[in-house]
Amino acid sequence: MAPLSDAKRIVVKIGSALLVDRDTGRLRGNWLKSLADDVASLKARGADVVLVSSGSIALGRGVLGLGGAELALEQAQAAAAVGQIRLARAYEDALAPHGITAAQVLVTLEDTADRRRYLNSRATLATLIGLGVVPIVNENDTIATDEIRYGDNDRLAAQVAVTVGADLLVLLSDVDGFYSGNPATDPQARRFDVIERITPEIEAMAGDAGSGLSKGGMKTKLMAAQVATAGGCAMVIAQGSPLNPLKALENGASSTLFPAQIDPRAARKRWIAAMKPRGDITVDAGAARALANGKSLLPAGITGVDGEFGRGDPVAILAPDGRKLGQGLSRYTSAEADAIRGRKSSEIETILGYPGRAVLIHRDDMAL
Numbered sequence: 098m099a100p101l102s103d104a105k106r107i108v109v110k111i112g113s114a115l116l117v118d119r120d121t122g123r124l125r126g127n128w129l130k131s132l133a134d135d136v137a138s139l140k141a142r143g144a145d146v147v148l149v150s151s152g153s154i155a156l157g158r159g160v161l162g163l164g165g166a167e168l169a170l171e172q173a174q175a176a177a178a179v180g181q182i183r184l185a186r187a188y189e190d191a192l193a194p195h196g197i198t199a200a201q202v203l204v205t206l207e208d209t210a211d212r213r214r215y216l217n218s219r220a221t222l223a224t225l226i227g228l229g230v231v232p233i234v235n236e237n238d239t240i241a242t243d244e245i246r247y248g249d250n251d252r253l254a255a256q257v258a259v260t261v262g263a264d265l266l267v268l269l270s271d272v273d274g275f276y277s278g279n280p281a282t283d284p285q286a287r288r289f290d291v292i293e294r295i296t297p298e299i300e301a302m303a304g305d306a307g308s309g310l311s312k313g314g315m316k317t318k319l320m321a322a323q324v325a326t327a328g329g330c331a332m333v334i335a336q337g338s339p340l341n342p343l344k345a346l347e348n349g350a351s352s353t354l355f356p357a358q359i360d361p362r363a364a365r366k367r368w369i370a371a372m373k374p375r376g377d378i379t380v381d382a383g384a385a386r387a388l389a390n391g392k393s394l395l396p397a398g399i400t401g402v403d404g405e406f407g408r409g410d411p412v413a414i415l416a417p418d419g420r421k422l423g424q425g426l427s428r429y430t431s432a433e434a435d436a437i438r439g440r441k442s443s444e445i446e447t448i449l450g451y452p453g454r455a456v457l458i459h460r461d462d463m464a465l
């Protein structure tokens with residue numbers, strides 16, 4: 098399917114029902130392995146991947162023998178505490194054979210509502226992505242009270258997708274898309290290929306969660322679509338149950354697409370422009386012209402590096418006379434940038450002692 102094949106930064110949300118076997122309460126290890134294979138393929142073609150995974154409560158419930166009944170908030174929090182540690186380890190183990198490092202990121206609604214915390218979580222995620230790590234995000238259920246909870250990971254995933262400037266959010270569920278009614282109970286229900294606009298009629302078709310392990314159902318998936326698409330990120334609801342679900346989606350498996358409401362490239366540029374730069378990069382006149390012509394910034398055109406920044410951090414781009422041309426995300430740390438400034442791309446590996454990517458700021462990561 099085109100949206101996944103074309104996407105450069107992808108957030109994939111994995112529902113509890115996919116990860117945890119409903120009957121045994123155990124992790125579906127083979128399935129997770131197949132998902133890790135898919136993630137590795139996406140990364141191998143240069144895409145960035147962030148996973149938002151549910152499952153801590155479902156896993157912890159199994160370990161603690163809490164059965165299938167509705168849990169009180171404290172019980173759910175206890176189950177999450179037990180389950181999350183296993184969940185994170187399972188992802189780490191599944192990704193490690195591909196040479197991919199996983200990171201656990203636990204967030205609450207407050208982290209996105211409070212600007213300082215929001216900017217901090219955005220910077221952390223950007224740095225992790227810049228380092229090639231796959232962040233595994235979940236809600237911090239153990240400390241979140243009902244008032245400050247998302248409660249479902251659909252909306253959380255949409256928030257994460259907008260926060261990291263993703264161009265595609267894939268919600269892997271136990272159903273292959275959005276239907277005109279709940280297909281579990283309505284045999285007449287039909288799947289939509291594309292939903293361009295979420296109208297009150299569409300909203301009326303969304304039902305609650307299908308399984309006892311899940312939380313959101315289609316209502317929260319529509320809310321996620323509103324947030325993601327308004328932020329320039331397309332969203333897909335796809336069937337996640339079979340092995341290699343992302344590969345299946347790339348190969349054309351049925352799904353429902355919610356196209357981005359604004360141009361994703363423009364949204365990404367806006368996202369980059371809104372960040373507080375952590376350093377300055379001064380370029381020469383030739384590089385300034387190249388940037389104005391839509392080219393990426395190469396080390397050869399850099400004359401100065403100021404401030405301390407890490408890979409993936411936002412930096413200001415300054416003209417020779419100090420005028421700000423724009424800003425972008427650096428692919429190198431400030432120390433690396435300083436070491437390779439003014440040098441030809443072919444020299445970079447010798448200077449750094451490891452193969453470099455040559456481009457210091459890619460044109461997709463730049464807002465002028």
Ligand SMILES: Nc1ncnc2c1ncn2[C@@H]1O[C@H](COP(=O)(O)OP(=O)(O)O)[C@@H](O)[C@H]1O
Nearest residue numbers: 112270276278279281302304306307311313314
């Ligand atoms: N209009 C609809 N189209 C598709 N599925 C629906 C609809 N309304 C309700 N559902 C239910 O939503 C379920 C998927 O949501 P949910 O159980 O929360 O899964 P997840 O764990 O993936 O978030 C489906 O299995 C289906 O039973």
Ligand SMILES: N[C@@H](CCC(=O)OP(=O)(O)O)C(=O)O
Nearest residue numbers: 113152153154249250312313
């Ligand atoms: N943070 C919770 C997620 C709950 C949730 O959204 O579940 P789901 O509807 O399966 O995505 C957990 O890890 O159990």
